[in-house]
Amino acid sequence: MEGLFRQYIRIYRPLMKSLNELLEKYQLSYSLWQVIVYLKDEGTSTLVDISNYYQVEKPSITRRVHRLQELGLIDEVPSANRREKIMELTTEGKRIYQICREEITALEHHISKGLSEEEQQTAFQFLMKIQDNI
Amino acid sequence: MEGLFRQYIRIYRPLMKSLNELLEKYQLSYSLWQVIVYLKDEGTSTLVDISNYYQVEKPSITRRVHRLQELGLIDEVPSANRREKIMELTTEGKRIYQICREEITALEHHISKGLSEEEQQTAFQFLMKIQDNI
DNA sequence: GTTAATAGTTACCCTAGTTAATTATTTTTC
DNA sequence: GAAAAATAATTAACTAGGGTAACTATTAAC
Numbered sequence: 001m002e003g004l005f006r007q008y009i010r011i012y013r014p015l016m017k018s019l020n021e022l023l024e025k026y027q028l029s030y031s032l033w034q035v036i037v038y039l040k041d042e043g044t045s046t047l048v049d050i051s052n053y054y055q056v057e058k059p060s061i062t063r064r065v066h067r068l069q070e071l072g073l074i075d076e077v078p079s080a081n082r083r084e085k086i087m088e089l090t091t092e093g094k095r096i097y098q099i100c101r102e103e104i105t106a107l108e109h110h111i112s113k114g115l116s117e118e119e120q121q122t123a124f125q126f127l128m129k130i131q132d133n134i
Numbered sequence: 135m136e137g138l139f140r141q142y143i144r145i146y147r148p149l150m151k152s153l154n155e156l157l158e159k160y161q162l163s164y165s166l167w168q169v170i171v172y173l174k175d176e177g178t179s180t181l182v183d184i185s186n187y188y189q190v191e192k193p194s195i196t197r198r199v200h201r202l203q204e205l206g207l208i209d210e211v212p213s214a215n216r217r218e219k220i221m222e223l224t225t226e227g228k229r230i231y232q233i234c235r236e237e238i239t240a241l242e243h244h245i246s247k248g249l250s251e252e253e254q255q256t257a258f259q260f261l262m263k264i265q266d267n268i
Numbered sequence: 269g270t271t272a273a274t275a276g277t278t279a280c281c282c283t284a285g286t287t288a289a290t291t292a293t294t295t296t297t298c
Numbered sequence: 299g300a301a302a303a304a305t306a307a308t309t310a311a312c313t314a315g316g317g318t319a320a321c322t323a324t325t326a327a328c
Contacts, residue, residue: 001254005242007261014268083275083324111267120135126257127141133245134148217293217306
Protein backbone atom coordinates (compact mmCIF):
# COMPACT_ATOMS: atom_id res chain seq x y z
CA MET A 1 0.00 0.00 0.00
CA GLU A 2 2.00 2.88 -1.39
CA GLY A 3 1.60 6.20 0.38
CA LEU A 4 -0.02 4.90 3.54
CA PHE A 5 2.69 6.00 5.95
CA ARG A 6 3.29 9.18 4.06
CA GLN A 7 -0.35 10.08 4.49
CA TYR A 8 -0.26 9.04 8.12
CA ILE A 9 2.61 11.41 8.83
CA ARG A 10 1.23 14.24 6.78
CA ILE A 11 -1.98 14.32 8.82
CA TYR A 12 -0.22 14.42 12.16
CA ARG A 13 0.66 18.10 12.35
CA PRO A 14 -2.76 19.51 11.41
CA LEU A 15 -4.45 17.10 13.83
CA MET A 16 -2.07 18.06 16.61
CA LYS A 17 -2.63 21.70 15.87
CA SER A 18 -6.40 21.49 16.27
CA LEU A 19 -6.06 19.46 19.47
CA ASN A 20 -3.59 21.95 20.92
CA GLU A 21 -5.83 24.88 20.03
CA LEU A 22 -8.66 23.17 21.85
CA LEU A 23 -6.53 22.49 24.95
CA GLU A 24 -4.89 25.92 25.00
CA LYS A 25 -8.03 27.34 26.63
CA TYR A 26 -7.19 25.31 29.73
CA GLN A 27 -3.46 26.13 29.63
CA LEU A 28 -2.86 22.59 28.40
CA SER A 29 -1.17 21.00 25.42
CA TYR A 30 -1.58 17.49 24.05
CA SER A 31 1.59 16.31 25.76
CA LEU A 32 0.14 17.38 29.13
CA TRP A 33 -3.22 15.91 28.20
CA GLN A 34 -1.57 12.52 27.66
CA VAL A 35 -0.49 12.45 31.29
CA ILE A 36 -3.97 13.42 32.47
CA VAL A 37 -5.54 10.66 30.38
CA TYR A 38 -3.09 8.09 31.67
CA LEU A 39 -3.79 9.01 35.28
CA LYS A 40 -7.53 9.04 34.64
CA ASP A 41 -7.30 5.47 33.32
CA GLU A 42 -4.83 4.08 35.82
CA GLY A 43 -5.92 6.00 38.90
CA THR A 44 -2.38 6.38 40.16
CA SER A 45 1.02 5.87 38.60
CA THR A 46 4.69 6.66 38.82
CA LEU A 47 6.63 8.79 36.36
CA VAL A 48 8.37 5.70 35.04
CA ASP A 49 5.01 4.11 34.21
CA ILE A 50 4.04 7.15 32.15
CA SER A 51 7.47 7.26 30.54
CA ASN A 52 7.19 3.63 29.46
CA TYR A 53 3.64 3.90 28.21
CA TYR A 54 4.28 6.85 25.93
CA GLN A 55 7.87 5.90 25.18
CA VAL A 56 9.11 9.32 26.18
CA GLU A 57 12.26 9.74 28.30
CA LYS A 58 11.97 10.41 32.02
CA PRO A 59 13.17 14.02 32.01
CA SER A 60 10.35 14.91 29.63
CA ILE A 61 7.83 13.30 31.94
CA THR A 62 9.31 15.10 34.92
CA ARG A 63 8.64 18.38 33.14
CA ARG A 64 5.10 17.44 32.19
CA VAL A 65 4.32 16.34 35.72
CA HIS A 66 5.77 19.49 37.28
CA ARG A 67 3.73 21.64 34.93
CA LEU A 68 0.52 19.77 35.81
CA GLN A 69 1.29 20.12 39.50
CA GLU A 70 1.74 23.88 39.06
CA LEU A 71 -1.67 23.94 37.38
CA GLY A 72 -3.09 22.02 40.34
CA LEU A 73 -4.39 19.21 38.15
CA ILE A 74 -2.33 16.37 39.61
CA ASP A 75 -0.71 15.73 42.94
CA GLU A 76 1.57 13.29 44.70
CA VAL A 77 0.04 10.65 46.95
CA PRO A 78 2.03 9.55 50.01
CA SER A 79 3.81 6.25 49.55
CA ALA A 80 5.96 3.89 51.58
CA ASN A 81 8.53 3.89 48.81
CA ARG A 82 10.33 7.19 49.10
CA ARG A 83 12.20 6.74 45.84
CA GLU A 84 9.23 6.84 43.55
CA LYS A 85 6.55 9.50 43.24
CA ILE A 86 3.02 8.24 42.85
CA MET A 87 0.78 10.72 41.13
CA GLU A 88 -2.99 11.07 40.80
CA LEU A 89 -5.50 13.56 39.46
CA THR A 90 -6.77 16.19 41.88
CA THR A 91 -10.48 17.03 42.05
CA GLU A 92 -9.76 19.96 39.75
CA GLY A 93 -7.82 17.61 37.48
CA LYS A 94 -10.82 15.30 37.18
CA ARG A 95 -13.07 18.25 36.47
CA ILE A 96 -10.81 19.53 33.71
CA TYR A 97 -10.53 16.00 32.35
CA GLN A 98 -14.31 15.79 31.92
CA ILE A 99 -14.56 19.14 30.20
CA CYS A 100 -11.70 18.43 27.79
CA ARG A 101 -12.85 14.87 27.24
CA GLU A 102 -16.16 16.11 25.90
CA GLU A 103 -14.58 18.71 23.66
CA ILE A 104 -12.01 16.28 22.32
CA THR A 105 -14.61 13.62 21.67
CA ALA A 106 -16.70 16.16 19.78
CA LEU A 107 -13.68 17.15 17.71
CA GLU A 108 -12.90 13.52 17.00
CA HIS A 109 -16.46 12.91 15.87
CA HIS A 110 -16.25 15.88 13.61
CA ILE A 111 -12.97 14.69 12.16
CA SER A 112 -14.21 11.15 11.53
CA LYS A 113 -17.44 12.34 9.95
CA GLY A 114 -18.42 10.16 7.02
CA LEU A 115 -16.55 7.12 8.27
CA SER A 116 -18.42 4.01 9.31
CA GLU A 117 -17.86 2.39 12.67
CA GLU A 118 -16.44 -0.58 10.80
CA GLU A 119 -13.90 1.49 8.92
CA GLN A 120 -12.82 3.11 12.16
CA GLN A 121 -12.50 -0.28 13.76
CA THR A 122 -10.25 -1.46 10.95
CA ALA A 123 -8.12 1.67 11.22
CA PHE A 124 -7.79 1.05 14.93
CA GLN A 125 -6.69 -2.54 14.36
CA PHE A 126 -4.16 -1.27 11.88
CA LEU A 127 -2.67 1.14 14.40
CA MET A 128 -2.55 -1.50 17.12
CA LYS A 129 -0.71 -3.98 14.92
CA ILE A 130 1.71 -1.37 13.71
CA GLN A 131 2.65 -0.62 17.28
CA ASP A 132 3.74 -4.19 17.87
CA ASN A 133 5.79 -4.24 14.68
CA ILE A 134 7.72 -1.04 15.25
CA MET B 135 -14.53 4.51 18.15
CA GLU B 136 -12.95 5.27 21.48
CA GLY B 137 -9.17 5.46 21.55
CA LEU B 138 -8.59 5.68 17.81
CA PHE B 139 -6.94 9.07 17.80
CA ARG B 140 -5.11 8.38 21.00
CA GLN B 141 -3.58 5.31 19.42
CA TYR B 142 -2.82 7.23 16.24
CA ILE B 143 -0.86 9.83 18.16
CA ARG B 144 0.88 7.36 20.40
CA ILE B 145 2.37 5.52 17.43
CA TYR B 146 3.75 8.63 15.81
CA ARG B 147 6.92 9.11 17.83
CA PRO B 148 8.23 5.55 17.62
CA LEU B 149 7.50 5.47 13.89
CA MET B 150 9.27 8.76 13.36
CA LYS B 151 12.19 7.55 15.40
CA SER B 152 12.76 4.47 13.26
CA LEU B 153 12.41 6.49 10.06
CA ASN B 154 14.88 9.08 11.29
CA GLU B 155 17.38 6.41 12.32
CA LEU B 156 17.16 4.96 8.84
CA LEU B 157 17.67 8.35 7.17
CA GLU B 158 20.45 9.46 9.53
CA LYS B 159 22.91 7.35 7.54
CA TYR B 160 22.45 9.75 4.64
CA GLN B 161 22.56 12.89 6.81
CA LEU B 162 18.81 13.18 6.33
CA SER B 163 15.78 13.43 8.59
CA TYR B 164 12.15 12.77 7.76
CA SER B 165 11.43 16.48 7.36
CA LEU B 166 14.16 16.69 4.68
CA TRP B 167 12.94 13.45 3.13
CA GLN B 168 9.48 14.97 2.67
CA VAL B 169 10.95 17.64 0.42
CA ILE B 170 12.85 15.06 -1.60
CA VAL B 171 9.71 12.97 -2.09
CA TYR B 172 7.69 15.97 -3.13
CA LEU B 173 10.28 16.99 -5.74
CA LYS B 174 10.56 13.41 -6.95
CA ASP B 175 6.81 13.33 -7.57
CA GLU B 176 6.38 16.81 -8.98
CA GLY B 177 9.64 17.13 -10.86
CA THR B 178 10.03 20.80 -10.00
CA SER B 179 8.33 23.07 -7.51
CA THR B 180 8.57 26.31 -5.60
CA LEU B 181 8.96 26.65 -1.84
CA VAL B 182 5.39 27.83 -1.53
CA ASP B 183 4.16 24.64 -3.21
CA ILE B 184 6.01 22.53 -0.67
CA SER B 185 4.83 24.76 2.16
CA ASN B 186 1.21 24.36 1.10
CA TYR B 187 1.41 20.64 0.55
CA TYR B 188 2.83 19.83 3.97
CA GLN B 189 1.10 22.71 5.73
CA VAL B 190 4.34 23.92 7.19
CA GLU B 191 5.23 27.64 7.23
CA LYS B 192 7.58 29.03 4.61
CA PRO B 193 10.55 29.79 6.89
CA SER B 194 10.66 26.10 7.83
CA ILE B 195 10.71 25.16 4.17
CA THR B 196 13.44 27.70 3.46
CA ARG B 197 15.60 25.95 6.03
CA ARG B 198 14.87 22.48 4.70
CA VAL B 199 15.65 23.57 1.16
CA HIS B 200 18.91 25.26 2.14
CA ARG B 201 20.02 22.16 3.98
CA LEU B 202 19.28 19.94 0.98
CA GLN B 203 21.19 22.32 -1.28
CA GLU B 204 24.19 22.13 1.05
CA LEU B 205 23.96 18.35 0.77
CA GLY B 206 23.89 18.69 -3.01
CA LEU B 207 20.60 16.80 -3.30
CA ILE B 208 18.50 19.56 -4.80
CA ASP B 209 19.22 22.64 -6.85
CA GLU B 210 17.56 25.71 -8.28
CA VAL B 211 16.52 25.70 -11.92
CA PRO B 212 16.68 28.99 -13.83
CA SER B 213 13.30 30.62 -14.26
CA ALA B 214 11.84 33.68 -15.91
CA ASN B 215 10.15 34.64 -12.67
CA ARG B 216 12.88 36.04 -10.45
CA ARG B 217 10.67 36.18 -7.40
CA GLU B 218 10.17 32.48 -6.97
CA LYS B 219 12.79 29.76 -6.69
CA ILE B 220 12.06 26.60 -8.63
CA MET B 221 13.78 23.57 -7.20
CA GLU B 222 14.51 20.09 -8.52
CA LEU B 223 16.44 17.00 -7.47
CA THR B 224 20.05 16.79 -8.61
CA THR B 225 21.44 13.53 -10.05
CA GLU B 226 22.82 12.78 -6.61
CA GLY B 227 19.42 13.64 -5.14
CA LYS B 228 17.72 11.10 -7.39
CA ARG B 229 20.31 8.50 -6.49
CA ILE B 230 19.79 9.05 -2.76
CA TYR B 231 16.04 9.00 -3.29
CA GLN B 232 16.22 5.53 -4.82
CA ILE B 233 18.39 4.15 -2.03
CA CYS B 234 16.23 5.58 0.74
CA ARG B 235 13.02 4.69 -1.07
CA GLU B 236 13.99 1.02 -1.00
CA GLU B 237 14.98 1.09 2.65
CA ILE B 238 11.85 2.94 3.68
CA THR B 239 9.61 0.63 1.69
CA ALA B 240 11.28 -2.34 3.36
CA LEU B 241 10.71 -0.77 6.76
CA GLU B 242 7.09 -0.05 5.91
CA HIS B 243 6.56 -3.64 4.84
CA HIS B 244 8.09 -4.82 8.05
CA ILE B 245 5.88 -2.53 10.06
CA SER B 246 2.68 -3.55 8.26
CA LYS B 247 3.46 -7.24 8.54
CA GLY B 248 0.34 -9.25 9.22
CA LEU B 249 -2.01 -6.71 7.68
CA SER B 250 -3.95 -7.54 4.55
CA GLU B 251 -3.87 -5.29 1.52
CA GLU B 252 -7.56 -4.64 2.16
CA GLU B 253 -7.01 -3.53 5.73
CA GLN B 254 -4.25 -1.21 4.60
CA GLN B 255 -6.53 0.18 1.92
CA THR B 256 -9.21 0.93 4.51
CA ALA B 257 -6.66 2.59 6.78
CA PHE B 258 -5.52 4.71 3.88
CA GLN B 259 -9.10 5.77 3.09
CA PHE B 260 -9.53 6.67 6.72
CA LEU B 261 -6.47 8.92 6.68
CA MET B 262 -7.54 10.58 3.45
CA LYS B 263 -11.00 11.39 4.76
CA ILE B 264 -9.64 12.66 8.03
CA GLN B 265 -7.49 15.10 6.17
CA ASP B 266 -10.50 16.70 4.52
CA ASN B 267 -12.32 16.98 7.83
CA ILE B 268 -9.56 18.60 9.84
C1' DG C 269 26.86 -4.68 54.58
C1' DT C 270 28.41 -3.72 50.21
C1' DT C 271 27.16 -3.59 45.43
C1' DA C 272 23.91 -3.01 41.85
C1' DA C 273 19.75 -1.30 40.16
C1' DT C 274 16.07 2.04 40.00
C1' DA C 275 13.27 6.68 40.30
C1' DG C 276 13.58 11.08 39.77
C1' DT C 277 16.01 15.41 38.76
C1' DT C 278 19.18 18.88 36.71
C1' DA C 279 21.79 20.97 33.13
C1' DC C 280 22.55 21.46 28.55
C1' DC C 281 21.68 20.77 23.79
C1' DC C 282 18.96 19.64 19.45
C1' DT C 283 15.18 19.52 16.08
C1' DA C 284 11.90 21.76 14.05
C1' DG C 285 8.34 24.48 14.27
C1' DT C 286 6.10 29.55 14.72
C1' DT C 287 5.27 34.73 14.11
C1' DA C 288 6.56 39.29 12.61
C1' DA C 289 9.03 42.13 9.84
C1' DT C 290 11.83 42.92 5.56
C1' DT C 291 13.31 42.72 0.65
C1' DA C 292 12.56 41.90 -4.03
C1' DT C 293 9.65 41.08 -7.58
C1' DT C 294 5.34 40.57 -10.04
C1' DT C 295 0.44 41.58 -10.73
C1' DT C 296 -3.44 44.50 -10.54
C1' DT C 297 -5.83 48.65 -10.98
C1' DC C 298 -7.02 53.04 -12.63
C1' DG D 299 2.35 53.08 -17.49
C1' DA D 300 2.77 54.51 -12.57
C1' DA D 301 1.10 53.63 -8.01
C1' DA D 302 -0.81 50.20 -5.02
C1' DA D 303 -1.50 45.53 -3.72
C1' DA D 304 -0.12 40.93 -3.59
C1' DT D 305 3.29 37.31 -3.53
C1' DA D 306 7.89 34.55 -2.78
C1' DA D 307 11.53 34.09 -0.14
C1' DT D 308 14.29 35.35 3.73
C1' DT D 309 15.91 36.85 8.38
C1' DA D 310 15.60 37.26 13.28
C1' DA D 311 13.87 36.03 17.46
C1' DC D 312 11.22 32.89 20.02
C1' DT D 313 8.83 28.42 21.59
C1' DA D 314 7.57 23.53 22.42
C1' DG D 315 9.14 19.48 23.35
C1' DG D 316 12.28 15.91 23.28
C1' DG D 317 17.04 13.72 24.07
C1' DT D 318 21.55 12.51 26.54
C1' DA D 319 24.69 12.50 30.37
C1' DA D 320 25.60 13.01 34.89
C1' DC D 321 23.93 13.21 39.56
C1' DT D 322 21.28 12.17 44.08
C1' DA D 323 18.55 9.39 46.85
C1' DT D 324 16.60 5.24 47.82
C1' DT D 325 15.69 0.36 47.44
C1' DA D 326 16.83 -4.40 46.11
C1' DA D 327 20.12 -8.15 45.57
C1' DC D 328 24.02 -10.94 46.80
